[in-house]
Amino acid sequence: MIDQQTVEMLLVGVWDTLYMTLVATFFSYVFGLVMGVVLVVCRKDGIRPNVLVYGVLDVVVNLTRSFPFLILMIAVIPFTRFLVGTTIGNNATVVPLVLAAAPFVARLVESSLLEVDSGVVEAAQSMGASTWQIISKVLLPEALPSLINGSAVSAITILGYSAMSGAVGGGGLGKLAIMYGYNRYQTDIMVMTVVLLIIIVQAFQSFGNWATRRSDKRGS
DSSP: OOOHHHHHHHHHHHHHHHHHHHHHHHHHHHHHHHHHHHHHHHSTTSSSOOHHHHHHHHHHHHHHHTSOHHHHHHHTHHHHHHHHSOSSSHHHHHHHHHHHHHHHHHHHHHHHHHTSOHHHHHHHHHTTOOHHHHIIIIIHHHHHHHHHHHHHHHHHHHHHHHHHGGGGTOOHHHHHIIIIIISSOOHHHHHHHHHHHHHHHHHHHHHHHHHHHHHOGGGO
8 A cells, every 4th residue: 555655755756856857957958069069060061170179079979978877877976076065865966967968968969950951051151150150040940849859858868867876876766666666675666666757758758749849830
């Protein structure tokens, strides 16, 4: 039977999971958007080709993405402690979540921006638009639906990372699943955390699909 204490514990777990996921998604998209734009602008056929910048950033993104999240979370413990003063809890988990997700977001942003019709960019260049104007008034607006859809994918990915963080000091539903569902063999808690995670994933994806349709002016 599900008692009041269990319900309150699950609600706290949901709140902690949403907090970690949304905060990490925000900062991941801030850093990932910058990296993705730089990758597109500095690539060989970009607006401002720069082999050195593109090469270094491309390697950094690839190397960071290759780290399994649990290993990365342990590896950056000193950096996490330096930033937030602790290595356990929700705020501490946000740090490795951002480090793990930002390169993933950068690739999503790069892919979205590369989908923009090159003719539109060339037209802007022929009219004398600056690099910043092309980025802010051509690339980002044209790629907005894809960027929004990518943000939903990023949030779902980060949600999965946050659940794994319960194994090494993170909070949220992942912690409950490991502490009660795995260590104490409480199958009912495990099932409820899985169901709640599925509901959150569906909510993120549904909102992302709705926002993508609203931002896509081509279908209006």
